[in-house]
Amino acid sequence: MEKIGRQVRLPLATAMQISLQGIRIRLGRALVTLSGVVLGIAFLMSVITGEFINAAVKQEREVRNQTTLMSTFVTSEVGAVAGKTLSVAVFGALSAPEQALLAGLAAEHATLRAYGYSGTGVTAVPAGRLGEGSALLLVLGDNPAPGIALGGLMAGMVQPVALDARLRTYPDTPPGRLEHFGIQSAEMLAKAREAERQQGFRTRWIVIISLLVTVIGIANALLMSVTERFKEIGTMKCLGALSGFIRRLFLIESAVIGFVGSFVGLLVGLAFPLLAYGVTFGFPAVFSALDGKRLALSALLCLTAGTALSILAAIYPANFAARMVPASALRSNV
Amino acid sequence: MITPAQLEALFDLRDADDSDYVIRAVDVRKIYRTGEVETHALRGATLDIHRGEYLSIMGPSGSGKTTFFNAIGGLSKPTTGKVYIDQVDIAQLDPYELAWLRCRKVGYIFQAFNLIQVMSCLENVTLPMAFAGMSGEDARDKGMEILSLVGLAERALHKPAEMSGGQQQRVAIARALANSPSIILADEPTANLDLHTGEEIIDLFDRLKAELGVTIVTATHDLKMLKKSDRIVWIEDGLIARVSTPDALDIRVEEIH
Numbered sequence A: 001m002e003k004i005g006r007q008v009r010l011p012l013a014t015a016m017q018i019s020l021q022g023i024r025i026r027l028g029r030a031l032v033t034l035s036g037v038v039l040g041i042a043f044l045m046s047v048i049t050g051e052f053i054n055a056a057v058k059q060e061r062e063v064r065n066q067t068t069l070m071s072t073f074v075t076s077e078v079g080a081v082a083g084k085t086l087s088v089a090v091f092g093a094l095s096a097p098e099q100a101l102l103a104g105l106a107a108e109h110a111t112l113r114a115y116g117y118s119g120t121g122v123t124a125v126p127a128g129r130l131g132e133g134s135a136l137l138l139v140l141g142d143n144p145a146p147g148i149a150l151g152g153l154m155a156g157m158v159q160p161v162a163l164d165a166r167l168r169t170y171p172d173t174p175p176g177r178l179e180h181f182g183i184q185s186a187e188m189l190a191k192a193r194e195a196e197r198q199q200g201f202r203t204r205w206i207v208i209i210s211l212l213v214t215v216i217g218i219a220n221a222l223l224m225s226v227t228e229r230f231k232e233i234g235t236m237k238c239l240g241a242l243s244g245f246i247r248r249l250f251l252i253e254s255a256v257i258g259f260v261g262s263f264v265g266l267l268v269g270l271a272f273p274l275l276a277y278g279v280t281f282g283f284p285a286v287f288s289a290l291d292g293k294r295l296a297l298s299a300l301l302c303l304t305a306g307t308a309l310s311i312l313a314a315i316y317p318a319n320f321a322a323r324m325v326p327a328s329a330l331r332s333n334v
Numbered sequence B: 001m002i003t004p005a006q007l008e009a010l011f012d013l014r015d016a017d018d019s020d021y022v023i024r025a026v027d028v029r030k031i032y033r034t035g036e037v038e039t040h041a042l043r044g045a046t047l048d049i050h051r052g053e054y055l056s057i058m059g060p061s062g063s064g065k066t067t068f069f070n071a072i073g074g075l076s077k078p079t080t081g082k083v084y085i086d087q088v089d090i091a092q093l094d095p096y097e098l099a100w101l102r103c104r105k106v107g108y109i110f111q112a113f114n115l116i117q118v119m120s121c122l123e124n125v126t127l128p129m130a131f132a133g134m135s136g137e138d139a140r141d142k143g144m145e146i147l148s149l150v151g152l153a154e155r156a157l158h159k160p161a162e163m164s165g166g167q168q169q170r171v172a173i174a175r176a177l178a179n180s181p182s183i184i185l186a187d188e189p190t191a192n193l194d195l196h197t198g199e200e201i202i203d204l205f206d207r208l209k210a211e212l213g214v215t216i217v218t219a220t221h222d223l224k225m226l227k228k229s230d231r232i233v234w235i236e237d238g239l240i241a242r243v244s245t246p247d248a249l250d251i252r253v254e255e256i257h
């Protein structure tokens, strides 16, 4: 007579092998579960990648917007600039949009007369003669109080109109119209910042919801696969499988699906924003905006999150399967 | 089909002690509850099974044979009553000991075969070996040997779905032998087999019993099997109605037909 012994815990490799074989044979079902992970993680990855491509191209885009805004002002004052004489007074350093504006005007064949600035296609003139024959005066640069009289600069203009890029004060009353252009007030900046904060909040919320949906989707798919495999699980228990082994089968299956799904998901989630931003801002700009280290970190985050969430989703189905009574598998109708 | 030496290589010779009982069921009752309905599948079955005995269980459909098998094999807990295997009350066993018992001590042949559909025949047979901690080449060789014992060596890599009912039944028999159990519980093991194959299985059981002292309990209506058995137990309506010997069989069989 043999004494009753204790069943040994099987090595992880055995569970792994049986689990992988199960996935291979029920590939269709595994793919359905996998596609849920792919979608969830692709979304997460595209939000992350999108965000930092966006941050990188944002500055450039802001310069472009600012430049467009200023040149719109100029056109609305004088119409098409080609052939027109425009005066430019520069106090202090030019900002990037201001430089772009001047380059743009020169490119459109405006005749530029400038004080405090020199460049190709620009005639440097003394302050007293700046206004002669010009249609518009642009006051640029970052010096907030140049201490110069506007009257001198505007003398001799065809139309006495000045556009100032800063809210500058002058010692005299301007002889013509003085307007400000291309500047954003503190209020506008605060509003933009608030909108951005709100947007970030909303994005995070959507990411959380979508990951939650993914988790529930995986749990649901696994629960279904548990019910499908009722007989199989029960049979294994009848043949001496420990509950822990059954639990591990499902956890491994889910971990594998989670890992593979996250990997595919992060590739999709990377490709999508690259394509979208690439079309808008040009591929070189977008690729140069990519930062290898941050990219690797985000990929790691996606892989970890996807695998961990899949395992999390499998806990309930796995326990459900593990708790099954062996004899319940033996009825031929299940 | 197979030489005694081969058979011995597969199964350890166990010292049979005729004086003790390998399985004892004492007043086993089983009530299934499905919603409001209660089914009294077993209503106080008491039976002692000798070590090395070849016991057949007969009874009409729904009389509780399968339920009794599950109870004495440690697959489901009786509602009340006790089951002893090798003098141990199996209700006292922890999950590890129960799993060990199901894996190594008892070989089950289920009425519905319960083969794992996603695994090949060979994998079905080696699965209990894997649970017992045996894997790789050793398990494969042993699995092939057992499969050839039931005449299915050349179908080893087929899936159960690609096989006939009788072939599946033989795989189920092979699987039950995987860990050389000292008890075989077979729920209608020859129901789907043709005369010849059925006889071979009966012969195999006979030798397992005679040469290795394996205790064999089968639910069956197969006359040949009944004739080979030491005792025949009649279950009716969840109770052991009577216990007889094959000698008294001829009259009895006519009764049930």
Ligand SMILES: Nc1ncnc2c1ncn2[C@@H]1O[C@H](COP(=O)(O)OP(=O)(O)OP(=O)(O)O)[C@@H](O)[C@H]1O
Binding pocket: A331, B032, B033, B034, B039, B040, B041, B059, B060, B061, B062, B063, B064, B065, B066, B067, B068, B111
């Ligand atoms: N899991 C279950 N839930 C509810 N009732 C069950 C369950 N299993 C069996 N029964 C009922 O218990 C009774 C005995 O069933 P059992 O399967 O033991 O009969 P059996 O003698 O094996 O019959 P057969 O010869 O047809 O296999 C039947 O009335 C059956 O309907």
Ligand SMILES: [Mg+2]
Binding pocket: B065, B066, B067, B111, B187
């Ligand atoms: Mg039955």
